[in-house]
Amino acid sequence: MDKAKLLDLYYQMVLIRRLEESGAELYQAGKIGGFMHLYIGQEAVSTGLIAARQLQDRVITAYRDHGVAINCGIPVNQVMAELMGKATGISKGRGGSMHMADVTRNFWGGHAIVGAHMPIASGLALGDKYAGRDGVTICMFGEGATNIGYFHEAVNLSKVWTLPILWVCENNVYGMGTSVERASAVSEIQQKAEGYGMVHERVDGMDVLAVYEAARKAIETVRSGSGPEMLEIMTYRFRGHSMGDPERYRKQEEVRKWEEHDPIGIFHAYLTGNEKIAVDVLEEIEMHAKTDVQKAVEFAEASPEPDLGSLFDNVYVEEV
16 A cells, blocks of 8 residues: 555544544534434444545444544535535534435445344345345444344345345444444354354454455455455444433443554554655645535535425425
């Protein structure tokens, strides 16, 4: 990977972090409503993963989707406007935090119901296979989703039908407030792929380049026609499950321990050490990301609310 690409990955990770921090402030100020789940601490997962895809590859995820939207190329202005429910948002203010999508960029959305998007992923992959296309569907989900029926139904059929899917479990240790050990019969989520005869791997989700390399190899193997694979990417959310989370289920010492392995800090150290990139270059990128988020907030605040006359738009498909 050349330095320009590496610096772009750094920008994306910092942009996500600044977006989420700003979103938290706006939520607390009452300018963002509903539920909101921050991606702080998990930036390396979607950044590394989506950097490895090709344009024909589909991406679908759960409700912690702001960072995924950014990585898929949705402008930060449209992401912020969607968070604030404005007409200029990527889903025209109708989706909010959990339902961002842009099929023109092959981002098939965030989905609020735990695991419910997984059968949809199987359907997307089945469509590509049926039509003879070489796209791979990348389906992201949390470890908590592996304990419900959607997961087992979708993964089973993907293997039965040899579908071009890369299943990606973002294991951030807690399903809402329940630890993996209290909810899963196996300690490593990747073991669940064994039951379906599926190739699997565990990856360090705090290292963007480790995620990229594992995803690149897996995507190309799946694209070759060998069937689905699974990655369990180990990560950690530094903030609560959602904005209303009192976080009584974990100690602050645990959070601080994980924060010592901040994915942005790890990548910063790699770039300045291994790649010999000057610190002031990275500081300039950080300032660029901060400015872009500030401008996005201004854009969103100046944008109009959805017009009441458009209330029933996009409910039915227009007959051609």
